[in-house]
Amino acid sequence: xxxxxxxxxxxxxxxxxxxxxxxxxxxxxxxxxxxxxxxxxxxxxxxxxxxxxxxxxxxxxxxxxxxxxxxxxxxxxxxxxxxxxxxxxxxxxxxxxxxxxxxxxxxxxxxxxxxxxxxxxxxxxxxxxxxxxxxxxxxxxxxxxxxxxxxxxxxxxxxxxxxxxxxxxxxxxxxxxxxxxxxxxxxxxxxxxxxxxxxxxxxxxxxxxxxxxxxxxxxxxxxxxxxxxxxxxxxxxxxxxxxxxxxxxxxxxxxxxxxxxxxxxxxxxxxxxxxxxxxxxxxxxxxxxxxxxxxxxxxxxxxxxxxxxxxxxxxxxxxxxxxxxxxxxxxxxxxxxxxxxxxxxxxxxxxxxxxxxxxxxxxxxxxxxxxxxxxxxxxxxxxxxxxxxxxxxxxxxxxxxxxxxxxxxxxxxxxxxxxxxxxxxxxxxxxxxxxxxxxxxxxxxxxxxxxxxxxxxxxxxxxxxxxxxxxxxxxxxxxxxxxxxxxxxxxxxxxxxxxxxxxxxxxxxxxxxxxxxxxxxxxxxxxxxxxxxxxxxxxxxxxxxxxxxxxxxxxxxxxxxxxxxxxxxxxxxxxxxxxxxxxxxxxxxxxxxxxxxxxxxxxxxxxxxxxxxxxxxxxxx
Numbered sequence: 038x039x040x041x042x043x044x045x046x047x048x049x050x051x052x053x054x055x056x057x058x059x060x061x062x063x064x065x066x067x068x069x070x071x072x073x074x075x076x077x078x079x080x081x082x083x084x085x086x087x088x089x090x091x092x093x094x095x096x097x098x099x100x101x102x103x104x105x106x107x108x109x110x111x112x113x114x115x116x117x118x119x120x121x122x123x124x125x126x127x128x129x130x131x132x133x134x135x136x137x138x139x140x141x142x143x144x145x146x147x148x149x150x151x152x153x154x155x156x157x158x159x160x161x162x163x164x165x166x167x168x169x170x171x172x173x174x175x176x177x178x179x180x181x182x183x184x185x186x187x188x189x190x191x192x193x194x195x196x197x198x199x200x201x202x203x204x205x206x207x208x209x210x211x212x213x214x215x216x217x218x219x220x221x222x223x224x225x226x227x228x229x230x231x232x233x234x235x236x237x238x239x240x241x242x243x244x245x246x247x248x249x250x251x252x253x254x255x256x257x258x259x260x261x262x263x264x265x266x267x268x269x270x271x272x273x274x275x276x277x278x279x280x281x282x283x284x285x286x287x288x289x290x291x292x293x294x295x296x297x298x299x300x301x302x303x304x305x306x307x308x309x310x311x312x313x314x315x316x317x318x319x320x321x322x323x324x325x326x327x328x329x330x331x332x333x334x335x336x337x338x339x340x341x342x343x344x345x346x347x348x349x350x351x352x353x354x355x356x357x358x359x360x361x362x363x364x365x366x367x368x369x370x371x372x373x374x375x376x377x378x379x380x381x382x383x384x385x386x387x388x389x390x391x392x393x394x395x396x397x398x399x400x401x402x403x404x405x406x407x408x409x410x411x412x413x414x415x416x417x418x419x420x421x422x423x424x425x426x427x428x429x430x431x432x433x434x435x436x437x438x439x440x441x442x443x444x445x446x447x448x449x450x451x452x453x454x455x456x457x458x459x460x461x462x463x464x465x466x467x468x469x470x471x472x473x474x475x476x477x478x479x480x481x482x483x484x485x486x487x488x489x490x491x492x493x494x495x496x497x498x499x500x501x502x503x504x505x506x507x508x509x510x511x512x513x514x515x516x517x518x519x520x521x522x523x524x525x526x527x528x529x530x531x532x533x534x535x536x537x538x539x540x541x542x543x544x545x546x547x548x549x550x551x552x553x554x555x556x557x558x559x560x561x562x563x564x565x566x567x568x569x570x571x572x573x574x575x576x577x578x579x580x581x582x583x584x585x586x587x588x589x590x591x592x593x594x595x596x597x598x599x600x601x602x603x604x605x606x607x608x609x610x611x612x613x614x615x616x617x618x619x620x621x622x623x624x625x626x627x628x629x630x631x632x633x634x635x636x637x638x639x640x641x642x643x644x645x646x647x648x649x650x651x652x653x654x655x656x657x658x
Contacts, residue, residue: 045075050082059221161223166212168227169205171275172234175268176202179241194244201237205230231276231290238268239301246305250312258315259330265298266334270341277345287349288342295338302331368396368433368445384448393448394432419488427479429499429513449511451502451651454569455495463572463600466607467641468508470633472500473566475510477630480562483512484555484626491553493561494541495568508647539584540574541565544617547585556619559629563614563622570607571599575615589617607636 049068056064061083069076180198208226211218218226242265249258273291306313316328368385374395375382385396421431433445454472458464464472476498483490490497492514499511539547543560546553567575575594576587593615597603610632616622623629633639 046078046082049075049079053079053083059219059224161220162212162218165223165227166209168275169208169212169230172230173202173205173209175234175271176205176237179268194241197237197240201233204233228290231272231294234272235294235297238265238272239297241265242298242301243305246302247309247312250309250315253315255315262298262302262331263334265301266338269294269298269338273338273341273345277348284346284349288346291342291345295335295342298338299331299335368394370396385445394445395448396443396445399442419486422486423479423482423488425479425482427475427510427512428482429511449499449501449503451500451507451509453496454498454500454565457500458495458569458572464569465642466570466602466604466636466638468647469566469569470607470636470639471642471647472498472508472510472569473562474630474633474639476512476562476565477626477633479510479512480555480558480626481630484558489553489555490558490561491546492538493558493565494538495565498565502651506644506648507651508642508644539581539588540576540578541568542585542588543619544589545619547588554619555625556622559614559622559626560616560619562626562629563611566611566614567593567596570596570603570611573599604636604638607633607638610636 049065052068053061053065062080065076065079065083069079176198180195183194208230212226242261245261246258249255249261273294276290276294277287302316306316317326367388369388371384371386373381374384381398383396383398385394386392387394421434429449430447431444432447434443436442452460476493480490480493490512493512497512497514499513500507501509501511503509503511541561541564543553543557546557564575567573574584576584576591578584578587593612595608596611597605597608610623610629613632614622614629623632
């Protein structure tokens with residue numbers, strides 16, 4: 038299959054997801070323009086998507102149809118622009134489950150591209166069973182009240198209520214039976230019930246208001262309208278509470294409901310102008326037409342309609358959040374705790390060991406980019422080869438059945454250095470030395486293995502609490518790590534593409550003019566030291582391009598001019614790291630670590646002080 042064909046399938050599938058499930062088959066027949074192979078391939082994807090909504094994962098796709106219907110190969114030819122791996126990833130990435138087990142869609146797609154969760158028919162049916170019971174109670178209460186207050190006031194009203202009760206009881210029996218009902222059938226029942234109650238409300242309002250108006254009992258006519266408004270409010274609220282829906286579908290129902298009492302009143306005034314002329318006259322001392330007395334009811338129903346529509350959106354969001362708690366293998370997702378260069382990071386728990394861990398998922402957009410996917414795989418592979426205690430530990434790595442890549446690493450309690458400075462301001466020089474010496478140890482191992490991190494920044498260094506100790510530095514996110522030995526390693530960043538964080542990027546990395554090596558990480562670590570000491574990066578430019586130019590061209594303002602009290606020896610070490618010429622910097626992490634250890638303030642912050650500081654934070658929390 039050609040890359041163009043893969044793109045056609047993916048685009049048509051994405052469009053089909055925006056169509057209501059019961060209308061998709063007819064829509065797809067028209068959209069495929071007679072291309073049976075295309076229609077069948079997209080139809081199978083839609084079936085898999087619906088199955089994933091029920092079980093949480095997508096099963097491996099089949100390559101043929103038992104029915105003999107036209108099929109499309111699931112694997113494009115090897116060696117083509119749409120290679121096997123790339124094609125499958127692109128296709129699978131396009132139908133990642135909305136509630137998707139361990140791969141919540143909001144961790145993979147942008148917020149703007151979300152669609153409402155399509156609940157399976159059995160879930161919709163279970164929630165819909167409660168609605169007719171509520172309506173039966175409403176009808177019974179209304180019938181009893183009307184008989185107790187008015188007595189026998191017309192057999193037609195009782196006939197309407199009796200017919201409604203019989204219909205609702207039949208719907209209850211159907212929903213609780215074993216008869217299979219499609220999603221379209223359930224939606225038809227839902228609309229039928231709300232339509233039945235709406236018609237009954239309009240009929241009762243018309244009959245009673247007309248009867249009281251003819252008797253010139255205007256107070257009872259107005260009271261009837263008020264009661265109808267209350268009953269309509271109940272219908273709006275129960276619909277919003279019990280019926281699974283998107284906010285758009287909720288609006289389609291609740292807006293007509295809110296208008297119904299006023300439409301009925303208008304029809305009554307037009308058809309019965311003599312009996313209803315009191316609406317347009319004032320009474321006694323007031324000259325205001327009586328119809329203005331009903332405007333407040335309109336305001337209340339409008340507020341309820343907007344509230345029910347917004348509530349549908351909120352409930353849909355909550356359902357999505359609940360769906361995130363599904364499990365993947367032995368791991369259960371708990372909550373999002375951060376984001377990396379290519380994916381989201383979630384707190385998870387191993388089901389058997391009950392051990393907390395952090396799980397990183399590659400975003401959907403990155404999954405469709407083979408270079409990004411290779412960087413993700415390389416991040417896991419290379420990080421797992423490092424064993425230094427100040428490098429984050431990787432426990433597990435894998436791929437879900439829907440094609441989403443993830444890896445599991447140790448869960449760290451504490452604060453990232455960026456958050457630490459944001460909360461508590463610039464750090465004491467001794468504490469900066471204490472933390473960065475540990476990072477130098479982690480980099481020493483990585484550089485000895487021929488790896489350059491290329492994205493060292495405050496948010497990628499964590500001040501953790503491990504084994505009862507505080508301020509245990511952990512180096513994170515090796516997503517842009519690059520081997521310094523290039524034999525057999527193709528570029529994964531793309532031609533002329535600059536990857537990294539501009540505010541902490543070495544000049545050679547910012548300009549792309551020279552190859553990065555271990556000294557580029559030394560520069561970035563010096564920029565981190567500058568930030569920790571002053572609360573701002575060396576070049577606090579507002580734009581990405583401005584930061585890149587400043588790193589390559591402008592001299593660094595000594596940190597002591599920004600924040601007083603920085604020791605001279607520490608400042609010299611930091612400024613040496615920030616030299617434009619790589620040869621003028623420390624040659625390796627070990628040299629920088631030794632320079633930090635030789636600073637007079639190195640003994641100002643000890644492990645005991647770190648532990649005490651974290652205990653104080655616990656007391657304040």
